Every structure is written in structure tokens, then in C-alpha cells.
Amino acid sequence: MEEGFKELISKYQGSQSLPRQFYTSETVYKMDIQHYWNHSWIWVGHINQIPNVGDFFVFDYGYESVIIARDKNDSVNAFLNVCRHRGSRVCIEKSGNTRLFVCPYHAWTYELNGSLRAAREMEENFNTAEYSLKKVNLRIFHGLIFICVADNPPNIDEGLLQLEPLVEPFEFENLKIVHSANYPVAANWKLALENYMECYHCAPAHLEYSRSHSLKDPSSANIELKNCMLKKSMDVGLSGEELHINLLESNNVEMDFYFSRYPLFQGYKTGSKSGEKLAPLLGRLKDFDGGTSDIQIGILNNFLSYSDHVIGYRFIPRSLQITDIEVIWMVREDAEEGKDYNLEDLTWLWHCTSQDDERIIALNQKGVNSNHYVPGPLSNMEWGIKAFHAGYLKQLEEKTNINS
């Protein structure tokens, strides 16, 4: 198969949608999980989800499941949710607080840091120290938790260092998650991610979004709007800089990082229906600048930071043609529901927008499933997809070479 896969990669001409098999083949899906997702950093949550010793949550994708827990020393650890006895899932709950993790099969018992505490009826020379749950790489960046299950994860630190001054005024570490919604879509994860990476579809597909966000319109009027906003951005305490590092441009950083602030139309302080604020200003911002920041920390992890709330997106593969689009809303941790924000107003825009996306992505998959689909050319507004394809194919090619 890996031979066939190389042939498939070599057929790809660039600046197009991918050949059909990338969205329809079980074998490619397995390789996606094994060689792409398992070698990528994935945003799994926020530190404020696990403030106390014993707090944990589980993050699943593809065939994998990872436990993220706060141990007795107050350290946060991540480990595979795969028992070292005969491989059962150890933790069944999605989140909670516990003293120990007890495997439901034969009751091997693990500490909060993943080390094995006890196993019944084993040989006398059995050494518990050799059977900890497998550690998973973990980084916490301003409260955002990232994991990577690879033995040699890609270099995330250099990109985070460059991103640091741009995101620091928002104080992401002082956020709390106030709502998450799942929009399951009958499509391959790449179609869901590709849809997020371009705003070519925004004007025709997203009425509500297009009313307030300028990204759907690349015309020169926008450059003026953007310059005007950037002046305000700097006045309110944002840097005004942009960041764009990707595989095509740099050999030093192995991941894609992107930061750009773009303007909302006149009369909009944030992504609200009325244009008015939705929650208290984030971090050290002094006022609303009428903009929002697109932030990418590795291709799989996308955030949108308004002046008063942050939205995180994940496109989680569940099977070949089932993807969960997870949308997570965050506001500052001291904001009170009912007083400082209300959920209906806060979630209105990206709830409607995600429902639109769910519909168009499912239609995309239906068309691609046709035997008559042929890859089509990408527009200038779909440059993000080109960068994704280049990095994705490079990574799959490299990893399959290593493994063959």
C-alpha cells in the first residue's frame, strides 16, 4: 500500500484539491492518524479545566485516547489511556476528579501521574515501575494545553516563543471555558479543516459572519480598514505585528504558526449580533479596537481572539468520513454569567456559522465521493489550503519513508 500511496502523492499537482482517495480511502485515513495526527501537537483544553489535585479530562481522536490529569505534586501530566496489562481503556469518564485510575478490566491501579501502583496476582518478580501508562508530550502555553503522542514530537517551542509577544496582552491563562459545542459532520477531517482555512466560502455561505467580518472581502477598501484598526490595536495594547511561519518558508520551525488581526466592519466591537460587546475586555486590553485575531498554533489548532472572548476550533477525526467540529468559547475567568455575559448572545455567531459549515462540508464530501470527482484549482483566497497540503504531504511522505 505504501507504494500506492507514494504514487498517489506524486500525482498531486499542487494548488488543487486533493485526489479523491485522500478523502475516501480507509488506508489513507489510518495513515493520517498514524503519521499525521500522532506526530502533531493537538490543543486539548485549558488549564482552568483541572485546577485541583485529582482533576482530569480525557481527549480522544482517531484510535487514540489521552488522559490529562493534575497529580499530587500539582503537576499536569498527559498519558495514554491504554492499560499496560492487556490494553483496555483505563479511564471511561470524559472528565472528573479521582484519587486513582483503576482499569475496569482486571483492576490494575494507576496513580494520578500514570505510574502503576498495584496489580493483583502477578509473579513475585513483577516490577510495577516498569508498567506506567505511557507518557505523552505536553506543553502549556498561556493556559492552553497541547499534547503530542509521538516519541519525537515536532519543535513547538520556537514558534511559541515568536508568538508570545503577540498573544501575551490577551492573557489566555486567565480564561475559562464557558461553552463547548460539537457539530458532527459526515466528512473526512481534511475537508472540515480545509473549509476552516479559507474564507472564499464566507460571502456565499455565511450571511451573519459576512455582515460583521471583513475577511470575506479581500478588496483594497479592506487595506484602509485594516490600517485604521491597527492604529487602534496598538493604542489598546496589542502589538500590531503579524506572524506567518510555515514549512515552506522556514526549516527551523517544523510547525505552522500564524497570527493576524483583521478588522470588523464599522459599528462592530466584537463578533456579536448587535455590534456591542459580549463580555469584559480580555487581559490588559484598554479598549475595543474593532478587530479579531486569527491564531494558528500548528495546522490543527485554530483560535479566534476578539477583544472580549476567544473561540477555539478542533476538527477531530472519528472515522474516515465522520469528523467532530468542536467549537469552544472562552471569556475571562472572573466574568460572571448573567451579569458580564450571557451564553445565548456570546455563542450566537459561531453557532450559526458552524451550522452553515456543517452543511457545506457534508455536501463537499458527497461530491468528492462521486467516481467523477476530479481535483479542481484553488483560488487566491485559498492559500491556507495550499500550505496545509504541502505540509501534510511532506509529513506523510517522510513518515512513510521512515517506516518502510
Ligand code: FES
Ligand atoms: S487490561 Fe487493564 S487490568 Fe487488565
Ligand SMILES: [Fe+2]
Ligand atoms: Fe465557514
